[in-house]
Amino acid sequence: MHGRVVPLALLFGFAVTTIIVGTLFNSRTSPRDLAYAQDAATTTVTVTNVAPIWSTNAEENPASSTGTPTNVGSDTRWLGTGTDSNDEPYYMIVCSTSTLPVASSTGAPWCVGGTIRWGVSALTPSGQVATATRTAVAGDVELNEWWAFICDENDANPACNLTAVQGNGDFDASSPFYVNHRPIFNFFYDNSPQDPGLSVTWTASSVDYDVVVDADTVQLFVCKANDFTGSACGAGGTYCTSSLVSSSPTCAFALEYPKPDGNYTAFGFVLDNHGFAVSGGSQGTDSVLTVNNVAPTIAAASISLNDSDASGPLTLLNEAATTTGFNVKFTVADGNSCVTTASTSEITTALINVYRSGVGYWGCINGSQFDANSCYAASATGSGTWRVFSGADKDAGGICNGSDDDTQAWTSTFTLWYVADPTDGSTASDSAFFAEDWLNSVAAFDDQSASSNLIELLPGNARELQSFLAVDLRTPTIAYGSLAPGQNTEPLSVTTVLAATGNVGLDQSASGSHMCVPYPNCSGSATDTIHVFNQHYTATAGTVFTNGIILTSTTSPELEVNGRKSTATSHQQTASSYWGILVPITITQAGDYTGQNTIYGIKSEGSQW
Numbered sequence: 001m002h003g004r005v006v007p008l009a010l011l012f013g014f015a016v017t018t019i020i021v022g023t024l025f026n027s028r029t030s031p032r033d034l035a036y037a038q039d040a041a042t043t044t045v046t047v048t049n050v051a052p053i054w055s056t057n058a059e060e061n062p063a064s065s066t067g068t069p070t071n072v073g074s075d076t077r078w079l080g081t082g083t084d085s086n087d088e089p090y091y092m093i094v095c096s097t098s099t100l101p102v103a104s105s106t107g108a109p110w111c112v113g114g115t116i117r118w119g120v121s122a123l124t125p126s127g128q129v130a131t132a133t134r135t136a137v138a139g140d141v142e143l144n145e146w147w148a149f150i151c152d153e154n155d156a157n158p159a160c161n162l163t164a165v166q167g168n169g170d171f172d173a174s175s176p177f178y179v180n181h182r183p184i185f186n187f188f189y190d191n192s193p194q195d196p197g198l199s200v201t202w203t204a205s206s207v208d209y210d211v212v213v214d215a216d217t218v219q220l221f222v223c224k225a226n227d228f229t230g231s232a233c234g235a236g237g238t239y240c241t242s243s244l245v246s247s248s249p250t251c252a253f254a255l256e257y258p259k260p261d262g263n264y265t266a267f268g269f270v271l272d273n274h275g276f277a278v279s280g281g282s283q284g285t286d287s288v289l290t291v292n293n294v295a296p297t298i299a300a301a302s303i304s305l306n307d308s309d310a311s312g313p314l315t316l317l318n319e320a321a322t323t324t325g326f327n328v329k330f331t332v333a334d335g336n337s338c339v340t341t342a343s344t345s346e347i348t349t350a351l352i353n354v355y356r357s358g359v360g361y362w363g364c365i366n367g368s369q370f371d372a373n374s375c376y377a378a379s380a381t382g383s384g385t386w387r388v389f390s391g392a393d394k395d396a397g398g399i400c401n402g403s404d405d406d407t408q409a410w411t412s413t414f415t416l417w418y419v420a421d422p423t424d425g426s427t428a429s430d431s432a433f434f435a436e437d438w439l440n441s442v443a444a445f446d447d448q449s450a451s452s453n454l455i456e457l458l459p460g461n462a463r464e465l466q467s468f469l470a471v472d473l474r475t476p477t478i479a480y481g482s483l484a485p486g487q488n489t490e491p492l493s494v495t496t497v498l499a500a501t502g503n504v505g506l507d508q509s510a511s512g513s514h515m516c517v518p519y520p521n522c523s524g525s526a527t528d529t530i531h532v533f534n535q536h537y538t539a540t541a542g543t544v545f546t547n548g549i550i551l552t553s554t555t556s557p558e559l560e561v562n563g564r565k566s567t568a569t570s571h572q573q574t575a576s577s578y579w580g581i582l583v584p585i586t587i588t589q590a591g592d593y594t595g596q597n598t599i600y601g602i603k604s605e606g607s608q609w
Contacts (some may be wrong), residue, residue: 048157048159049086049152049154049156049157049158049159050084050085050086050159051084051150051151051152051159051160051161051162052082052083052084052085052088052090052126052150052151052152052159052161053082053083053084053085053150053161054080054081054082054150054161054163054165055081055082055083055127056079056080056081056129056168057080057148057165057167057168057169058078058079058080058092058094058132058148058165058166058167058168059078059079059080059167059168059169059170059173059174060076060077060078060167060172060173060174060177061077061078061079061173062077062173063170063172063173064076064177064178064179065171065172065173065178066178066212066213066214067172068172068274069142069177069178069179069180069210069274070136070177070178070179070180071136071179071180071182071274071276072136072137072138072140072179072180072181072182072276073135073136073137074135074136075133075134075135075136076118076119076133076134076136076177077131077132077133078092078094078118078119078131078132078133078146078148079129079130079131080092080129080130080148080150080165080168081127081128081129081130082124082126082127082130082150082161083126083127084126084152086152086154087126088126088152088153088154089123089124089125089126089152089153090123090124090126090130090150090151090152090153091108091109091120091121091122091123091124091130091150091151091152091153092120092121092124092130092131092132092148092149092150093108093109093110093111093117093119093120093121093132093148093149093150093151094117094118094119094120094132094134094146094147094148094149095111095115095116095117095118095146095147095148095149095164096111096115096116096117096118096144096145096146096147097111097115097145097147098147098164099111099112099113099115100112100149100160100162100164101115101117101149101151101160102160103151103152103153103154103158103159103160104151104153104158105153105154105155105156105157105158107153108120108123109149109151109158109160118132118134118144118146118177119132119133119134120132123153130150132148136179136180138181138182140179140181141179142178142179142180142181142210142211142212143176143178143212144176144177144178144179145166145175145176146166146175146176146177147164147165147166147175148164148165148166149161149163149164178212180210180216180272180274180276181208181209181210181276182272182276182277182278182279183206183207183208183216183218183270183271183272183276183277183278184206184207184208184209184278185204185205185206185270185278185279186205186206187204187205188202188203188204188205188268188287189202189203189287190202190203190266190287190289192288192289192290192291193290193291193292194255194290194291194292195255195291195292195294195335196255196256196257196258196259196261196291196292196294196335196336197254197255197256197257197258197259197335198254198255199252199253199254199255200239200252200253200255200289201250201251201252202220202222202239202240202250202251202252202253202266202268202287203220203248203249203250204218204220204248204249204250204268204270205248206218206220206247206248206249206270206278207246207247207248208247208272210272215246216272216273216274217244217245217246217272217273218244218245218246218247218249218270218271218272218273219241219242219243219244219245219249219270219271219272219273220241220242220249220250220251220268220269220270221233221238221241221242221268221269221270221271222238222239222240222241222251222253222266222267222268222269223236223237223238223239223266223267223268223269224236224237224238224239224264224265224266224267225237225265225267226265226267226286228267228269230275230277231271231275239251239253239266239289240252240253244273249270255291256404257335257406258334258335258336258337258403258404258405258406259291259335259336259337259403260291260336260337260339260340260341260346260403261291261292261293261294261336261340261341261448262290262291262340262341263288263289263290263291264288264289264290264291265286265287265288265289266286266287266288266289267286267287268286268287291336293336293446293448293450294334294335294336294450295334295446295450295451295452296332296333296334296346296347296444296445296446296450296451296452297332297333297334297452297453298330298331298332298333298442298443298444298452298453298455299331299333299455300455300456300457300458301458302329302330302331303328303329303330303440303442303455303456303457303458303461304328304329304330304457304461305326305327305328305354305438305439305440305457305461305462305463306326306327306328306329306463307325307326307463308324308325308326308327313424313463313464313465313466314326314416314420314438314463314464314465314466315465315466315468316416316418316420316465316466316468316502316503317468318418319418319468319470319472319501319502320418320470320472320501320572321417321418322386322387322415322416322417322418323415323416323418324387324413324415325413326354326413326414326415326416327411327412327413327414328352328354328411328412328414328440328442329393329396329409329410329411330350330409330410330442330444330455331407331408331409331410332347332350332407332408332409332410332444332452333406333407334346334347334406334407334408334446335406336446337400337402337403337404337405337406338400338401338405338406338407338408339400339402339403339405340447344447345392345400345447346400346446346447347392347408347410347444347445347446347447348445348446348447349390349444349445350390350410350412350442350443350444350445351378351388351390351412351442351443351445352378352388352390352412352414352440352441352442353365353375353376353377353378353440353441353442353454354376354414354416354438354439354440355374355375355376355377355438355439355440356373356374356375356421356423356433356436356437356438356439356465357423357436357437357438357439357462358374358433358436359371359374359375361439361441361454361456363375364376364377365377365441365454370385370386372385372386372416372417372419372420372567372568372569373417373419373420373421373567374420374421376414376416378443384569386414386415386416386417387414387415388412388413388414389412389413389414390410390411390412390413391410391411392408392409392410393409393410393411396409396411397409398410398411410444412442416465417569418468418470418501418502418503418566418569419503419565419566419567419568419569420465420503421433421436421465421503422464422465422466422467422468422503422504423435423436423437423438423464423465424464424465424466424467425467425606427606428605428606428607429605429606429607430467430606431467431504431606432565432606432607432609433606434606437462437463437464437465438462438463438464438465439456439457439459439462440456440457441454441455441456441457442454442455443455465503467502467503467504467603468502468503468504469502469504469601469602469603470500470501470502470601471498471499471500471501471502471506471508471599471601472498472499472501472572473496473497473498473499473599474497474498474499474574475495475496475497478494478496478579478597479494480494480579480580480581483581483583484583485583485584485585485586485587485588486583486584486585487582487583488545488580488581488582488583489545489579489580489581490544490545490580491541491542491543491544491545491578491580492536492537492538492541492542492543492544492545492548492578492579492580493541493542493578493579493580494578494579494580495541495576495577495578495579496537496576496577496578496579496599497574497575497576498561498563498574498575498576498577498599498601499566499572499573499574500563500564500565500566500572500573500574500575500601501566501572502566503565503566504565504603504604504609505562505563505564505565505573505603505604505605505606505608505609506561506562506563506573506575506601506602506603506604507558507559507560507561507562507563507575507601507602507603507604508558508559508561508563508575508577508599508600508601508602509555509556509557509558509559509599509600509602510537510551510555510556510559510577510597510598510599510600511551511552511553511554511555511556511597511598511600512532512535512551512552512553512595512596512597512598513532513553513595513596513597514529514530514531514532514595515529515530515532515593515594515595516528516529516530516593516594516595517589517591517592517593517594519593519594519595519596520596526584526586526587527586527587527588527589528587528588528589530581530583530584530587530593530595531584532551532552532553532595533550533551533552534581534582534583534584535550535551535579535580535581535597536548536549536550536551536579536580536581536582537549537551537559537577537578537579537580538559538577538578539559539560539561539562539576539577539578540578541576541578542578543578545580545582548578548579548580551597555600558602559577560604561575561576561577562575562604562608563575563604564608564609565609577599
């Protein structure tokens with residue numbers, strides 16, 4: 001066709017579009033010509049897949065921020081919602097850069113190149129919330145940027161939305177996410193052994209290298225048992241908790257008083273300021289807390305020296321032997337309590353020394369020589385010296401009430417020999433040691449043989465020891481022999497021997513009775529009775545009869561025999577007196593005349609002992 005311009009008009013739609021082809025006409029073109037000047041052609045086009053769009057931008061849930069970072073081993077989670085116009089399901093993928101990921105028709109999309117895929121959701125229906133998670137690992141850096149994309153799963157042409165989102169308006173829930181690493185824990189130790197009542201300090205060699213925004217700090221918890229809950233010690237109890245510090249946290253605990261000696265477990269747990277524990281979580285690292293054994297102590301004011309009735313002076317009772325029932329009472333204190341960790345007695349033994357004050361603490365202790373007169377040394381206990389029995393005095397509060405009880409009453413009972421020096425009286429005539437008294441010192445030992453100091457009774461609690469006058473007549477008969485009426489024993493020569501079986505020196509006196517053959521049924525007649533006054537006695541051998549003391553039926557004046565005080569436990573000092581008799585000329589009845597004389601011991605002047 002010449003002279004015609006044939007334009008092609010195309011109308012596009014989602015279906016087949018009809019194209020009208022015709023010839024331009026002008027006013028000269030007739031309708032008949034127009035009918036033959038045009039024709040129709042059918043055209044087609046395929047519209048490619050359309051990517052889903054964000055209904056709700058992705059964000060962290062829960063937020064991973066500087067204040068609430070994601071601990072290594074825990075998950076960072078992203079939530080977001082996409083809607084697909086073709087109602088196709090979709091994936092949400094979180095990448096470490098904003099580079100558009102590659103969609104897949106057979107599965108989840110991928111972040112391209114060196115970009116890290118932090119997480120990808122499962123295939124999610126259009127319009128529903130997609131969730132992507134990622135578990136933090138030790139090799140992660142602290143701050144990690146992220147971009148989220150949504151991509152559908154189209155069989156022919158899968159597509160990703162070009163828009164990468166980094167949050168939904170919440171600053172903490174937006175990119176980046178933060179990873180919190182465990183603190184580094186090297187070792188754990190304390191400064192024990194320590195005495196009860198003193199402070200024990202624990203130190204953990206630990207540091208946290210996380211430094212984003214503010215450097216992380218570490219905190220130490222020391223538990224009595226391996227029962228840390230993640231934020232506190234459990235039912236076993238807490239020794240101490242440190243403050244948050246940059247490294248090597250320490251805390252201290254004042255040991256109980258009293259506390260049994262021995263080893264105790266202690267478990268250290270280190271957390272950072274986000275509550276994240278060192279490797280192993282609640283796995284504790286134990287140390288050995290050692291409590292020292294401390295020696296027991298005795299307060300001087302608690303010591304008493306007693307007779308059997310716990311009052312008054314010390315009194316001897318048994319001549320030429322020992323008297324039992326004396327005791328020393330005292331209270332033992334021990335910082336390890338009265339009981340061991342094995343529930344046995346902490347205090348096991350005690351020793352006592354008892355002595356006359358003139359001998360003194362050092363004179364008796366240093367000499368370590370037993371002297372029944374003045375020094376009963378602990379080192380000399382045993383047969384032939386003195387006997388001591390020591391133990392907790394339950395009647396005086398010696399019952400141990402457990403590890404919280406640091407005191408225990410003790411009693412040591414002991415014997416004294418009959419020769420123990422008296423200290424009663426107020427002058428030298430009363431006693432050679434009237435200006436002195438008796439004291440004692442004590443020491444206690446624990447189960448590990450640790451000893452208290454040797455503590456002496458306070459002077460105000462000293463005791464007097466009473467004079468004990470006891471005698472034994474070693475000559476049971478006074479045999480004058482055979483005499484005729486009118487004869488006497490000249491000089492006084494029949495001897496009586498008096499032994500000191502107590503703790504004083506001796507003088508003596510005497511009394512007597514008439515002598516007759518049918519004694520004691522004497523008639524009193526001058527012919528058959530030798531009257532008592534016919535006997536004379538003296539303290540000096542060889543005294544003539546007429547110079548002797550006339551015996552009477554009543555006690556005669558004191559005779560100065562000056563017997564010494566006995567000092568040995570095995571034998572006694574003695575004093576002698578000398579006797580004679582006159583057989584009256586009036587006696588006419590022959591026979592063996594018998595009577596009875598009584599010899600009395602008298603405590604002599606102390607200066608003569």
